[in-house]
Amino acid sequence: MKRFKLLHSVLLATLASSCLLNIAHADDALKMELTANQISKNADGKTVYSPVxxxxxxxxxxxxATYTNTINSDINDLxxxxxxxxxxxxxxxxxxxSAQASIDGKNYADMPLMRKVDGKMVKIPYSxxxxxxxxxxxxxxxxxAAVALNTVVNK
Known part of the structure; x- marks a missing residue:
């Protein structure tokens, strides 16, 4: 069974995660904490999140990713x-x-992402x-404030 090392991915995701602040705020105005949790169900059928x-x-x-405003004023349009x-x-x-998605990291659109194939609009696969x-x-x-996305480890 192939195993994927998540610690490396968490570190890369932390480094690649970007925040665009209003120009008036200093770089240290925002703290980000990233966690990776396995999602499973317990015996009662309730969702359980376990560090992995x-x-x-x-x-x-x-x-x-949990973003904390560390300054004494509000941050708008983060x-x-x-x-x-x-x-x-x-x-x-x-x-x-309300998340938007991208297949190239540059162009974003509301989900589901669509593209034209043979003259028809089709959904772009999540993969x-x-x-x-x-x-x-x-x-x-x-x-x-927190944002989250769910993924599956590829085979």
Missing amino acids: RTAPAGTVIQYK MVTLPIPANMTFTGDASPA EYRTLRWNIKLLPAKKS
Whole structure:
């Protein structure tokens, strides 16, 4: 069974995650914490999130980034981006659902992404999604906001 090293992906996702702040705010105005959790069901059928470093193919992993405003004023129109790690496939589940997606990391659109094939508009498979981004309209002073995406470890 092929195992994927998630710690490496978490570190890459942390480095690749970008935040575009209003020009008036300093670089240290925002703190980001990224976690990787395996998603499973317990005996009662409730969803359980467990920290994970490695996982076999087929495992569902949620990457969650929590952004904390560390200054004493609000941050408006904060754009945050999370890459989908290599060897992972996006499941289509994102929180908040207002995320936009990209297959190239440059051009974003509302989900599901579409393209023209033989004159017809068709959905782009989730396996081609590479990055998601969110616009956090308002992050109040000293408060946090979280975004998350679910992936599956490729076979």
